[in-house]
Amino acid sequence: QVQLQESGPGLVKPSGTLSLTCAVSGGSISSTYWWSWVRQPPTRGLEWIGEIYHRGTTNYNPSLRSRLTMSVDKSTNQFSLRLSSVTAADTAVYFCARLYGSGNYYKKRFDYWGQGILVTVFS
């Protein structure tokens, strides 16, 4: 059973950088999956942030691309998110998730999720 667990600071100052890590257990991050980040601002719905393949290829939400960096650490079976120049609008619960599905990329879905971590941008 694959499990994902987010970790990182729960408070970030405005204009600072939000850094989160997702630890993957029960499976290898080098498997043929995309590893994703999704967030949920307070009282709002889910927003896709971006995803990374174990070889380092990334796809980012265009609205966040200029501030976003994702990376994979195969040695620790973890992947990470860095979001720079944060504002109060970046306050959200951040989820990591596995994007799963064989064949057509556009048929993939998020099959395993972490429980999420609340990150508050607050001075």
Place this chain on the structure above:
Amino acid sequence: QSVLTQPPSVSGAPGLRVTISCSGSSSNIGAGYDVHWYQHLPGTAPRLLIFGDSNRPSGVPDRFSGSKSGTSASLAITGLQAEDEADYYCQSYDSSLSGWLFGGGTKLTVL
């Protein structure tokens, strides 16, 4: 702006049936991209409920079903149970976004 529109809330009595709609456009559902549905209880990990428009992962009761037509999709829940009370989200690929799009979410209340 690409959006998937869901009703903010639906409700139903135990044992009855409810449906949750997900309205998209020609750049997502209408383009033929698969629709997936998730169940989310705040404070927990979202759960994949329906994938590929109408398929259930193992372990999901057959009380949950999905369908798609044109630029819209629907999730139906029959035989409502108190444990079904949660937030439900649809999701699809969007070619304008070049990424994954979620609906705004629907809160299901079991009366």
